[in-house]
Amino acid sequence: MGEGEQLHARRRRKFWIILGSLALLGAIAGFFSGFTVGLADAKGAEVSAGMRALGAAGILLLAAATAFGSWKFFTSVDEVEVADNLWASLIGFYAYAILFPAWWLLARIRLIGSPDEWVIYGVAMLTATAAYLYRKWQSR
Amino acid sequence: MTWEQWLENRLRVLRAERGWSQAELGGRLGVSRQAVNAIETGKHDPSLPLAFRIARLFELPIEDIFSEGNSNG
Numbered sequence: 001m002g003e004g005e006q007l008h009a010r011r012r013r014k015f016w017i018i019l020g021s022l023a024l025l026g027a028i029a030g031f032f033s034g035f036t037v038g039l040a041d042a043k044g045a046e047v048s049a050g051m052r053a054l055g056a057a058g059i060l061l062l063a064a065a066t067a068f069g070s071w072k073f074f075t076s077v078d079e080v081e082v083a084d085n086l087w088a089s090l091i092g093f094y095a096y097a098i099l100f101p102a103w104w105l106l107a108r109i110r111l112i113g114s115p116d117e118w119v120i121y122g123v124a125m126l127t128a129t130a131a132y133l134y135r136k137w138q139s140r
Numbered sequence: 141m142t143w144e145q146w147l148e149n150r151l152r153v154l155r156a157e158r159g160w161s162q163a164e165l166g167g168r169l170g171v172s173r174q175a176v177n178a179i180e181t182g183k184h185d186p187s188l189p190l191a192f193r194i195a196r197l198f199e200l201p202i203e204d205i206f207s208e209g210n211s212n213g
Binding site: 003005006008009011012077079081136138139140 | 167
């Protein structure tokens with residue numbers, strides 16, 4: 001293996017370690033926050049202050065891990081990866097910018113029900129993910 | 141010519157002359173193998189700093205590696 005290939009392998013390892021650590025942290029934080037939200041849904045106002053604090057800590061940890069992880073990710077990847085992410089984000093944003101007003105207008109003329117924020121969020125995320133994967137497939 | 145892609149390059153030829161794989165070149169440039177492939181196939185025009193790194197690595201002027209494309213769009 002040449003000098004460049006060794007550097008490349010080291011770089012890939014670092015990339016996957018960062019991504020793996022973030023996924024693990026996200027899973028732990030997501031579990032605790034999701035568990036507490038599920039408990040709150042089931043028990044209503046009976047959730048103890050301690051459990052609420054645990055849920056809030058989980059959500060804060062999730063937000064902090066996402067912010068820190070994004071910074072770490074974008075400072076360790078190359079310009080093609082950044083370009084792929086920017087394109088995916090732009091296309092995801094367009095999905096949102098088109099879907100929400102179209103749905104809202106259709107709801108105003110009573111053709112369909114009111115916009116559902118989770119459906120719109122999901123469509124935007126899925127569109128961005130599809131755009132990202134398409135670009136990755138193109139430069140595989 | 142469109143804004144999207146208008147550079148042609150000799151990266152694949154230069155790499156082959158040295159017997160380097162895409163991963164080898166990527167490692168030497170500090171980018172991924174996929175990035176090298178995207179540049180070689182014209183799917184990504186490199187930034188100026190990366191173009192300078194490529195030129196330095198091959199010890200050639202930038203214009204000997206990259207040239208304007210021929211499209212008339």
